[in-house]
Amino acid sequence: MSGEHADLADLSLLQAAAAVAARDVSPLELVEACLEQIEAHDDALHAFISVYGESALGVARAAEAMAAAGHLIGPLHGVPIALKDNIAVEGLATTAGSKILADWLPAEDATVVGRLRGAGAIVLGKTNMHEFAWGGTTANPHYGVARNPWRSDRFPAGSSGGSGIAVAARMSYAALGTDTGGSIRLPAAVNGIVGIRPTIGRVSNHGVVPLAWSMDTVGPMTRTVADCAAMFAVLAGHDPRDSGSASVPTVDYSRDLDRGARGLRVGIVPSYFFSHLQPAVHDAVREAIATLERLGAQVVEVEIDHIEGNISAQLTIESCEPSTYHQRWLRERPEDYGADVRILLEMGELHLATHYLQAQRYRALLREQFLDAFRSVDAFVCPTLPFTATAVGADSVEIEDGEEDMLSAIMQFTGVSSLTGLPALAVPCGFDADGLPIGMQVIGRPFDEATLFRLGAAFQAATDFHHRRPDLS
Amino acid sequence: MTDETQISAEAVRALATAAALPLDPQRAEDLAERLSGWLTGANELSEKMSAPEHLQRQPTATFTHPDPELSE
Numbered sequence: 001m002s003g004e005h006a007d008l009a010d011l012s013l014l015q016a017a018a019a020v021a022a023r024d025v026s027p028l029e030l031v032e033a034c035l036e037q038i039e040a041h042d043d044a045l046h047a048f049i050s051v052y053g054e055s056a057l058g059v060a061r062a063a064e065a066m067a068a069a070g071h072l073i074g075p076l077h078g079v080p081i082a083l084k085d086n087i088a089v090e091g092l093a094t095t096a097g098s099k100i101l102a103d104w105l106p107a108e109d110a111t112v113v114g115r116l117r118g119a120g121a122i123v124l125g126k127t128n129m130h131e132f133a134w135g136g137t138t139a140n141p142h143y144g145v146a147r148n149p150w151r152s153d154r155f156p157a158g159s160s161g162g163s164g165i166a167v168a169a170r171m172s173y174a175a176l177g178t179d180t181g182g183s184i185r186l187p188a189a190v191n192g193i194v195g196i197r198p199t200i201g202r203v204s205n206h207g208v209v210p211l212a213w214s215m216d217t218v219g220p221m222t223r224t225v226a227d228c229a230a231m232f233a234v235l236a237g238h239d240p241r242d243s244g245s246a247s248v249p250t251v252d253y254s255r256d257l258d259r260g261a262r263g264l265r266v267g268i269v270p271s272y273f274f275s276h277l278q279p280a281v282h283d284a285v286r287e288a289i290a291t292l293e294r295l296g297a298q299v300v301e302v303e304i305d306h307i308e309g310n311i312s313a314q315l316t317i318e319s320c321e322p323s324t325y326h327q328r329w330l331r332e333r334p335e336d337y338g339a340d341v342r343i344l345l346e347m348g349e350l351h352l353a354t355h356y357l358q359a360q361r362y363r364a365l366l367r368e369q370f371l372d373a374f375r376s377v378d379a380f381v382c383p384t385l386p387f388t389a390t391a392v393g394a395d396s397v398e399i400e401d402g403e404e405d406m407l408s409a410i411m412q413f414t415g416v417s418s419l420t421g422l423p424a425l426a427v428p429c430g431f432d433a434d435g436l437p438i439g440m441q442v443i444g445r446p447f448d449e450a451t452l453f454r455l456g457a458a459f460q461a462a463t464d465f466h467h468r469r470p471d472l473s
Numbered sequence: 474m475t476d477e478t479q480i481s482a483e484a485v486r487a488l489a490t491a492a493a494l495p496l497d498p499q500r501a502e503d504l505a506e507r508l509s510g511w512l513t514g515a516n517e518l519s520e521k522m523s524a525p526e527h528l529q530r531q532p533t534a535t536f537t538h539p540d541p542e543l544s545e
Contacts, residue, residue, distance in 0.1 A: 201535050214534045248539055309521060312514030319511070331495065346500065347508055350488040355515040358522040360532035365522070367533065405510075421536060447539035 005033030009170040010469070013079060013227035016173050020067055020078040027060040027067070027078030027122060030173070034080045034124055037171040041472050044152060046144035047165035049085045049095060051125035056080060059122045075230060077120030082172040084160050085126035086133055087218070088207040089113055096209040097129040097159075099142050099336045100329055110207025111239045112176060112218050119234040124172055127162030131341045133178060133211040134322050135159060136186055136410045139393055141338040147392055148190060149470040150436055154389035157186040157410070159211075163221050164191035168470055174222045174231050180211045181318050182385070182414025184219050185426035189384035189439025192428045192468065194228045194456065195221040197414075199446045200421035201246030203232075204239035212321035213244070214360070215418050224466055225427060225456035229253045232449060248447050256454035262296025264455060267377030272307045276412065277386035278399055284430030284438040285383045288459065292381065295458050302373045302380075306365050307416065311408055313366075314415035316351060316359040323348025340395070367420040374445050379455055382413050384426045384439035417443050425452040428465040437465070478512040480505050 008029055011019065019025035035053055042048050063078035083089065086096040088106035095101050113123070128146045130138050138146035138161025146161040148154040149169040156165050160177030164187030167175050177184040179197040188195030196219045203218045210216055220231035233253045239245040266289065268274075274282055293299055323330070323345050330337075330345050337345065373380075386399050386409065396403040397410075417424035422443050429440040444452045460466050482501040485508060489496040496504075522530070 199536060244535060246536060248536075306521070309514075309518050312511075312518050315511055316515050316518070331493075334495075343500075343503065343507070346489075346494065346496070346504055347511065349492045349494050350485065350504070350508055351512070351515065354519060355512070357532065358519040359515070360534065361522045361527065361530050362518055364530050364533040365527060421534060445539070446536040 005029055005036055008033040009037050011173065012224050013173040013222055014230055016079045017076055021072055023067060027063040028057065030078060031056045031060040031080050031122060031124065034172055037169060041169055042171065044147065045149055045165050045169060046128050046146045047162040047169065047171055048082070048125045049097070049128050049143045049162070050093060052092070052123060056122050056124050063120065063122065073118070073120035075119055076116065076234065078122065079120070079173050080122045080124040081116060082124050082127050082163060082166045082175040083113065084129050084163050084175070084177050086129060086178060086209040087113060087176055089123065089126070094126070094209070095143070096133065097131045097140050097143060100333060101209065106207065108207065111204035111241060112235050113207070115234050127160070127166050127175055129162055130159035131338050132209070132322065132326070133159040133180060133183055134341050134344055136182065136407060138162060145392060148389045149472060150192065151389065151434065153392055154436065155190070155392050155394070157190040157389065159183040160221065161187045164188060164193060167191070167193045167221050167223060169472060170469065174220055174227060176218060177221045178208060179217050179219055179418070180215045181314055181411050181418050184221060185384050185414050185424060185439070185441060186410060188221055188426035190389040190437060192437030192465070193221055193223050194225050194425070194427055194466070195219060196228055196232060196425045196449065196452065197417060197423060198232070198236065198449060199246070199423045201244050202423070202447060202449070203235045204242040204245055206239055206241040210325055212318050214321060215317065225453055225460050226254065226257055228425070229257060229453040246447070251450055253450050253453055256450050257457040259454055260295060261292050261455055261458040264297045264379065264451070265300050265377045266292055266297045267300050267302045267373060267380040268382065269302055269304050269307060269380070271303065273382035273413070276400060277383055278388065280388065280432035281383050281386055281438050285381070285440045288429035288440045289381055291459060291462055292455065295462055300377050302377060304369045304373065306369055309362060310366060310415045310419055311411055313359040313362045313419055314411050315408065316355050319344065319348035320351050320356045363419045366416070370420050370422060379451055380443040382441050382443070384413060384441040385410055386412050388432045388434070388436040388438060413441055422446060423449045423452060425456050427456045427459055429459070430465060478509055478516050480509045480512060
């Protein structure tokens with residue numbers, strides 16, 4: 001990295017917050033460090049749709065004055081963060097990566113934005129995304145094709161691709177993403193960072209442009225598991241403005257970060273989790289599980305009889321619900337959609353109601369099988385996706401024999417928790433021969449995000465994958 | 474397993490008409506092939522979920538309690 005504040009940009013979220021609290025670092029310096037990285041690299045990577053440089057500097061000056069007076073707003077006081085551009089910010093463009101919402105100025109902040117501001121975080125800008133979150137490449141036709149910071153000819157995945165890039169490339173200490181079929185976990189994996197999809201209902205969706213109502217979630221993307229737990233604690237909790245919000249009490253999500261993996265039972269589904277994936281991904285995730293075993297975890301093999309079929313259910317639900325939301329625009333402004341999203345929205349209109357409802361009933365079946373399996377395991381571990389970052393612009397991928405449709409292939413493992421509503425944490429667990437990151441996914445019981453953070457933190461304490469950073473020179 | 478569902482451009486146009494979705498002929502051609510694959514999977518899932526052992530199963534998308542035993 002270059003620039004006056006290069007070392008500051010490399011701090012973790014918690015390190016940055018602690019440095020501000022100790023008055024070792026000014027919020028102004030943190031914002032400047034991020035803006036330097038954005039200035040240096042965003043023309044090439046296209047991580048951001050909007051950057052609020054002047055606004056962020058102004059808030060940072062105020063945060064600096066407050067810290068000097070001995071007053072900290074909250075645990076993220078003075079730390080810059082980025083937001084995916086489908087999350088509403090009062091009075092500022094929230095495009096959802098689309099031409100259709102290019103001029104939309106929300107009347108109020110999304111609940112998660114209010115919570116972050118209430119914790120003292122400074123909003124740096126809005127990140128690039130797959131148009132309306134309906135896709136996994138972030139090859140956005142309206143705001144620029146996003147690129148992977150580890151290799152700029154590869155994709156950053158999506159739909160929260162810009163958030164993944166921003167965190168990996170040290171443009172932000174953390175970012176918010178949204179996850180319907182894997183849109184936090186996929187870019188976390190291919191950009192070498194951490195991200196969590198919460199239990200459905202745990203984090204408010206109020207003020208977030210929907211993709212598929214019954215599966216949409218919001219979650220943090222960070223460089224360490226400890227950062228993820230800290231940011232999650234700010235976001236989690238009941239919101240009466242979200243009809244899907246769970247009224248289940250929150251816990252201290254960082255309470256078990258130092259407890260290690262000893263005694264935890266880690267479930268694997270060998271017939272599904274370790275077939276049909278690239279060898280490098282297979283080997284890295286197997287080695288990660290071996291590491292957890294060495295740390296004292298017990299590996300338990302489990303069969304989930306009905307796990308096959310989950311991709312079809314995912315595609316059906318994720319087709320029909322967005323097509324419902326977009327029905328008017330698809331008739332009035334079809335040419336304003338990118339070609340890939342337009343055809344997906346048209347396909348969603350051509351399913352039958354019985355297809356949709358059978359897919360919803362399948363979710364209940366899959367969920368029952370996982371809940372039953374949680375009698376004998378504490379968490380499942382599997383790959384986050386079956387391949388490493390593919391070429392920018394590709395709409396197919398080679399995994400084993402021949403090319404496959406990208407959209408179906410990319411959701412092989414993330415669809416399971418999207419359908420069941422279970423929480424899932426993506427953690428870096430290796431690199432392939434080209435130096436591209438590989439991620440593992442830890443799936444937990446409902447509302448038991450703390451155990452996922454415990455396992456992830458134990459893994460990061462024993463490995464250094466999360467300390468590596470892309471060479472942007 | 475159900476047979477592969479073959480959707481023609483003509484069938485796409487009929488479905489689009491049912492949905493009051495304007496669709497020019499070329500788009501119907503483009504949609505037909507991809508939709509065939511997706512609806513084959515959807516029909517397989519429908520067959521699975523129509524089995525007698527799943528007859529009483531209701532759609533559920535949320536959790537009401539952190540204890541899995543009580544969430545069902």
